[in-house]
Amino acid sequence: MPRPENQREVPRAGRCAIVGRPNVGKSTLLNALLGQKLVIATPRPGTTRSCVLGVYASDDPPTQVAFVDTPGLERPKGALGRVLIDSAKQGLLDCDSVVFVTEVPKAGAPPQVHEKDGAVLRALEAANVPVILAINKVDRLKAKERLLPFIEAYQKNRPFEAVVPISATRGTNLDALLGEIRRTLPEGLLYDADFLTDRPERFFVSELIREAAMLNTRQEVPYGIACDLDNYREEDGLLRIEGTLIVEKQSHKAIVIGNRGETIKKISTEAREQIEAFLERKVYLRLWVKAVPGWTRDPIKARQLAVKEGQP
Numbered sequence: 508m509p510r511p512e513n514q515r516e517v518p519r520a521g522r523c524a525i526v527g528r529p530n531v532g533k534s535t536l537l538n539a540l541l542g543q544k545l546v547i548a549t550p551r552p553g554t555t556r557s558c559v560l561g562v563y564a565s566d567d568p569p570t571q572v573a574f575v576d577t578p579g580l581e582r583p584k585g586a587l588g589r590v591l592i593d594s595a596k597q598g599l600l601d602c603d604s605v606v607f608v609t610e611v612p613k614a615g616a617p618p619q620v621h622e623k624d625g626a627v628l629r630a631l632e633a634a635n636v637p638v639i640l641a642i643n644k645v646d647r648l649k650a651k652e653r654l655l656p657f658i659e660a661y662q663k664n665r666p667f668e669a670v671v672p673i674s675a676t677r678g679t680n681l682d683a684l685l686g687e688i689r690r691t692l693p694e695g696l697l698y699d700a701d702f703l704t705d706r707p708e709r710f711f712v713s714e715l716i717r718e719a720a721m722l723n724t725r726q727e728v729p730y731g732i733a734c735d736l737d738n739y740r741e742e743d744g745l746l747r748i749e750g751t752l753i754v755e756k757q758s759h760k761a762i763v764i765g766n767r768g769e770t771i772k773k774i775s776t777e778a779r780e781q782i783e784a785f786l787e788r789k790v791y792l793r794l795w796v797k798a799v800p801g802w803t804r805d806p807i808k809a810r811q812l813a814v815k816e817g818q819p
Contacts, residue, residue: 520571521603521692522560526595526630528623529553529579531610532643536675537561537576540685544785545704545711546576547718551729554721555579556591556813558598560705562698563685570689571698575602580627587730587803590810596630604668604691605638606684607631611648611657611672618656620664628664637668637691641684646674709739712748712782716794719778720752720763723770728762731755731803733812747791748782753799753812760798771796 525533534548534555545561547554555578563572577598578591599605609624620628631638640661648654658670669687673680713734721729731754738749752774754760764771771794779792802808 516568517694518569518571518696519689519692519694520573520697522573522575522601523604523606523688523691524575524577524598524602524634525606525608526577526580526599526627527608528581528621528627531579531608532675533579533608534576536606536608536641536643536673537574539675539678539681540572540574541703547714549718549721549729551721552579553587553591553730554718556594557710558594562702562704564698564700565685568689569696570685570692571696572685572688572692573697580630581623582626585804585809586806587809587813590806590813594814599630599634602634602636603693604636604688605631605634606641606688607638607667608641608643609661610644611642612653614649618653619660624661631665638665639684639687639691640667640670642670642672643675645672645679646677708786709736711785712736712739713750715781715785716750716752716774716778716792719774719781723774723777724759724762728754728759731759732763733802735812745789745791746786749793749795751795751797753797753802755798755801755803757798760796763796 525537527533529552530550534546537546538544538548540563541561546559555576559576561574563574575598577595580592580595583589583592607627609621612618654672668691671680671684671687673684713736717732717734720732733753734750735753736748736750738747740747752763754763775792775794779790782790782792799808802812
C-alpha cells in the first residue's frame, strides 16, 4: 500500500564511490545495483581502468545514487599501475559517501584485515565522507560465525557508517546496502529520470571488446591489452565498428590472433554479441591486433590507452 502523501520520504541524491582492492567484485556490484550490465567484469586483475558513473534510481523512496566504479586500489606496478591508482583516487573526489568493498576470508584464514586492503584504508583516510563497509561473497562463507570477528578486525582500523554483508552475484542484502547509502545522501534530486551514465556509447563498446579479449587470453596477456576504435559509423542500417587490440609484445600478438586466427575470431564473435545486446541493434565488427612494446610502462601511453579507452 502506498504511503500517504504527508508520510512520503524526502528525495535524496548524491555520488557514491565504490572502492576496494582488485577482484573483490566492485564492478559486479555496480551492475547488480543498476540491474543491468554497464561495466565489464572479469576474474583478471586490472579489468577496471577508468572511473565509470552509473545512476541508480528509485521512486519509492525517491532516490538517485550516482555510483562511481573505480579501479582496484593496490600497490602500483609500473606506469599503468600508477595511472590506475590515480584514476581510483580521482573517483573519491566530490563524493557524498563511499562503499568500501572487501570479501569474506578464505577457508582457514584468520579473521583479520586483508593485507592488500591496507592501500584502500590509507586512501580512505583523506575521504571526509561516510564510509560503508560491504563484505562481499558471503555466500562462500560456510562458517557464518567467522563473520563477526572479521568485521571487528576492520572496525578497529576505522569507524564505518554501516557494515553490510552482501553477495553481488546473488543479490543478497543489496536493498539493505542501498538503504544505508541513501541515509548518507543530501536531500533533493540531481538527474533526469532516464539518465544512466556520462560516458559515450563508444566507451562501452571499446570496453566490451577488451572484456572479450581478456576472457580469451591467459597469463600476463590480459593486463597488457587495450582497445582503440578506428571506425564507428552507421551504414545501411548497420553499425560498422573497426578496432585495434593493442598488446605489449609480438608474442602476445600471436596469442591474441591464435592458431589460424581462431582466437581473434572468437573474441570478435563474443564481443559483437555483447555489443548487440548492449546497444540493441545489429553490429558489424572487425578487429586487428597491434603490438606497442612496453606501453604499460610508458606513463603517457598508459594514460592514453587505458584511462581514456573508447572515448571519441
